[in-house]
Structures are given as structure tokens and as C-alpha cells.
Amino acid sequence: MNKNKIEQNIDLIENTVFSKIQPFSKKAASFFSKISQSFKTSDVGSAVLLGGAMSSALTGTALFIKNGMNVNFNGVDPLCSDGVIWATLATSAALLVANVVVPKVSAYLADSFEKKTISAYLDKDNGVIAKFSEALKMVDHSLSLSEQEAVIHGARDRLQKQLSVFENKNNGREVDKTVSSLLDLSEQVVSDRKQASRDNFIRRFQNDELSISR
């Protein structure tokens, strides 16, 4: 690839960054702060939405920590209930995103969700706080990044094991299925099959125009 062509591509990239990518992130930030606001009026629904956003963001964040690898930080006790797992996942996602492993990435999202919102979320359930503070101890800031990763991977493996137990029992609540499907989804990230299926999807999608009925 010659130098001119490279610079042309960078011009196009710059264009999209200014016209679409930066505006998108601004809009998204105002959308998240709205969710934070509605959380303060103690709407249970928005607490769930907050958790959804956090755990989903965690899954995405992890893409940047390690090449295509998903990381879920969790100090889940194997005996705790499915609801606690969900809450712990969401809160640890929040705090992970806010403080622990990826401070650089955190700035973007934690600013959108106010710190007050996150602590209010923690206040809803003392059990979650206890679990989480134990989990936090496992990830020590003095550890090297690779050691932190090892702790996190261990915790993730345990969480996944736990989720598969729930699936086998077939009595997990619906929210746990979402967590598990998010995990499944991120597992697929690392596989090349995903790319292939995407190509197929696009081919089909091009013939099937996206229609949104309002």
C-alpha cells in the first residue's frame, strides 16, 4: 500500500471520527446520565438497565484489555443465589469499569454513570457489597497487570462454571440467561467462525432491508 493511499484512508477515517464517532459518544453519554437520573428516583427497572449496561460494557471493555478475550471480574461464592450472581456481576462490572483494571477506559463510562449512582446501586443490597469487597481484595492494585489478569480470568472461569450449573438446572431466572448469553457471545468473539457467520448475515441482510415500525 503506498503512502498516498494510506493518507487518503486516514483522511476518510478522520472524517468519520469527527462527523459520526465523536457525536455518537456525546449522545450516548447524555443517554447514560438520563438513566442515572431515573435511577435516583429509585425506579427498579432502571437499576436493571444500569446493570445491563454495565455488564455489557464490561464485556466490550475486555476486548481492549486482551486481544479478543472476554474478561469478567467476579468474586462469586459458589453457593450464592442466581440473583446475587447477577447483581454481583453488574456491580463488579461497574466498579471494574470505574476503578480497577482499566482506568483509561473507565473515564469514559464511569463519568457517564455518576459515582453516586453506582454507590446507590451498591447500597440496595448489603450482600452484594460484602461479596464485592471480598472480590476487590483479590485484585490488588500493587499486582502487575498480568497478575491482575490472572485473577480476573480465574474469577471469570468460576462465574462461567456457575452459570452453566444454572443452565443445567434450567431454573435460572431470565436475567441470568442474559448474562450467560452475553458471555457466550463474547466467547464467540475469539472464534473465527463468528467472522464467517457475519459475512453470511450481511449477505442475507442486504436482501432483507431493515425496517423499523414505529
Place this chain on the structure above:
Amino acid sequence: MFNKKDVIKNIDVAQLDLVMVSTLINKQFIEELDFRIPKIKCLLGYIDDLKVMLINAQAVIGVLSEKVLLSNDDFILNADEEMQLLQEFISAINEIYPSLLPLYQTK
């Protein structure tokens, strides 16, 4: 108000786009990129902006997924903002991807 099927379809497309771009930007740059050249160095800043968008989009997908899950009907109320954001995300990705692709070692 949105048809649940359309919402799920939108989530699928956005999630797949997200995976596609994330996979790409985790690869190595082509060797021809000389980061001593200021213009080429700027690329790194643009990639950072792109990463921020991916994080935000993933969070929006999370919110929307929860709404789908919480709804017992075939329709989702109050998802205009999320649907709009996902549309904008998909459009931005489709625009930037062809320019990014040749800059990475994809073999």
C-alpha cells in the same frame, strides 16, 4: 414503539458490527505505516475515539437487551433513543470500516 423482532435484529447487527471492528483493531498494523509521520500518528487518536464509541455502543446494547428481556409483549416502548443510537453506530461503522481494513494485517 418498536416491534420486538426489529429491536432484536438491530441489536444483532450492531453487536456483529462491534465484534467485526473490535476484531480488526486488535490486529497488527501493516508494516508500511510509519508512525513518525505526524499524519499517520493521528491515526492512533482516531482509533482511541473509535474504542470509546465501541464501549458506549456496547453499553447501549446492554440497556436495550434488558428492555427486550423485561418486556412481555411483542412491542418495546420507550426505546427510541437506543434504537437511534444503534442506527448511528451501525452507520458510523459501515463508513469507517472500509478505510480501516487495509491498514491492518488481516492475513
